[in-house]
Amino acid sequence: MNVLIIGKNGQVAWELQQTCPSHITAYAYGRNEINITDTQSIEQVITKLNPAVIINASAYTAVDKAESEQEEAYLINATAVELLAKAATKHGLRLLHISTDFVFDGTKNTPYKVNDKTNPVNVYGASKLAGEQAIKAYCTVGSAIVRTSWVYSSHGNNFVKTMLRLMAEKEQLSVVSDQIGCPTHAKGLAEFLWQLAEQETLDPIYHYSDLGVASWYDFAVAIQEIAYEQAKLTKKIPVKPIPSRDYPTPAVRPKYNVMDKACKVNTLPEQNLIHWREQLRNMMLAL
Numbered sequence: 001m002n003v004l005i006i007g008k009n010g011q012v013a014w015e016l017q018q019t020c021p022s023h024i025t026a027y028a029y030g031r032n033e034i035n036i037t038d039t040q041s042i043e044q045v046i047t048k049l050n051p052a053v054i055i056n057a058s059a060y061t062a063v064d065k066a067e068s069e070q071e072e073a074y075l076i077n078a079t080a081v082e083l084l085a086k087a088a089t090k091h092g093l094r095l096l097h098i099s100t101d102f103v104f105d106g107t108k109n110t111p112y113k114v115n116d117k118t119n120p121v122n123v124y125g126a127s128k129l130a131g132e133q134a135i136k137a138y139c140t141v142g143s144a145i146v147r148t149s150w151v152y153s154s155h156g157n158n159f160v161k162t163m164l165r166l167m168a169e170k171e172q173l174s175v176v177s178d179q180i181g182c183p184t185h186a187k188g189l190a191e192f193l194w195q196l197a198e199q200e201t202l203d204p205i206y207h208y209s210d211l212g213v214a215s216w217y218d219f220a221v222a223i224q225e226i227a228y229e230q231a232k233l234t235k236k237i238p239v240k241p242i243p244s245r246d247y248p249t250p251a252v253r254p255k256y257n258v259m260d261k262a263c264k265v266n267t268l269p270e271q272n273l274i275h276w277r278e279q280l281r282n283m284m285l286a287l
């Protein structure tokens with residue numbers, strides 16, 4: 001089976017390349033090999049590779065910059081997704097598309113279910129929701145949206161690497177403690193996506209993150225503890241919990257974005273979700 005991975009250099013795309021099962025031939029394409037905003041370019045790649053599945057791991061992911069680059073965010077996260085969805089349907093391919101917990105407004109205090117009302121609070125979330133709507137409108141059975149949250153990997157830029165750098169440079173750190181979600185090691189997400197790629201019948205939407213919940217503060221404290229244990233940091237610095245109002249950002253963040261995954265993920269018997277702390281430890285060993 002041929003699979004086209006779009007987004008080549010991103011965290012999830014990179015982990016997809018590392019974890020690809022041996023019986024699948026994966027082609028990872030970046031912006032130099034495919035222009036996802038151009039139907040002709042998409043058509044050419046599909047004709048050349050003849051994939052059975054496309055995994056769209058590309059996205060405009062700069063949450064704060066999206067507030068001032070709305071057009072670019074929508075172009076990649078919505079228009080391009082619509083073109084991919086239409087091409088997938090035209091060629092009878094299945095499209096696996098990655099979305100985000102930021103489609104929710106974070107006002108609930110229990111985990112979000114796949115069919116809960118969406119209501120993004122920033123441009124990035126709204127552009128990703130528009131991408132989801134394109135999948136729903138144009139894709140056929142066998143395609144799916146996989147929402148995830150707080151993604152990190154040993155490859156690429158992410159919160160874990162930023163924290164490690166700041167913890168090595170600074171005497172103390174303040175981290176937001178009133179945004180609750182769940183970290184996700186991109187490797188586990190990639191393995192989940194490979195399971196979906198091999199299933200002909202899929203639910204329209206899945207929620208995937210690691211187990212447990214955390215604030216950014218909890219996450220930062222765990223990063224420091226594990227880094228110190230693994231001798232990646234030579235000293236520990238004080239980490240202070242602060243409210244979001246003391247760390248203003250261009251994009252508003254939802255307060256509580258834990259996703260309810262149990263019902264969906266467990267339909268795949270091989271999928272054993274792992275607690276985020278354990279996944280974090282695994283990832284940091286690879287740094």
Ligand SMILES: NC(=O)c1ccc[n+]([C@@H]2O[C@H](COP(=O)([O-])OP(=O)(O)OC[C@H]3O[C@@H](n4cnc5c(N)ncnc54)[C@H](OP(=O)(O)O)[C@@H]3O)[C@@H](O)[C@H]2O)c1
Nearest residue numbers: 007009010011012031058059061098099100148149150151
């Ligand atoms: N990171 C998170 O915390 C998080 C949370 C929830 C959901 N997600 C979703 O998970 C998916 C994967 O995220 P990630 O963390 O792996 O993102 P990432 O590391 O930022 O990678 C995104 C990739 O998209 C590519 N891309 C952007 N514009 C493109 C274009 N016009 N043509 C082709 N490729 C383009 C980028 O290419 P360049 O490297 O060339 O720029 C990059 O390789 C995305 O759908 C994202 O919305 C991420």
